Amino acid sequence: MPQITTATNHQTVITTFEVTPGTCQDLMDLLTAAYRDFISHQPGFIAAGLHVNDAQTRIANYSQWRAREDFQAMLRSEDMRTRNREINELCKSFEPVMYDVVATFG
Numbered sequence: 519m520p521q522i523t524t525a526t527n528h529q530t531v532i533t534t535f536e537v538t539p540g541t542c543q544d545l546m547d548l549l550t551a552a553y554r555d556f557i558s559h560q561p562g563f564i565a566a567g568l569h570v571n572d573a574q575t576r577i578a579n580y581s582q583w584r585a586r587e588d589f590q591a592m593l594r595s596e597d598m599r600t601r602n603r604e605i606n607e608l609c610k611s612f613e614p615v616m617y618d619v620v621a622t623f624g
Contacts, residue, residue, distance in 0.1 A: 520565040520582050524619050528564060529586045533614040535577040535605075542574035545608040549579065552601050557581075560595075562588020577609075586616060 522530075537545055549568055557563060562584035569578040583589040592598055593614075605612060 520567050520580055522619060522622055524622060529583040529589055530617045530619055531581045531589055531614050532617060533579040533612060535612040536610040537575060537577060539574040541608045545577060548604060556597050557592060560592040
């Protein structure tokens, strides 16, 4: 389970996917399988969560990694490059962005 806190030096990656209601579930299935079968077993992986908006036009993925290099190594792997080509076919666009947690509330 992701822990959102400023008291860490983990790498946070938020990826947004623009989809259609007709492809949303297919992409969720593909992302779920990617996490279950590959991503969660990669060095440096900590946790992740998948989120879908109520119109099923956007998927947000929040993931945490030990270090930026761990996330980048996973992306560069042949397995993930193949999966990203499949993901690209199911969405209008997707963009992973690295963030630092600078404040939390509640």
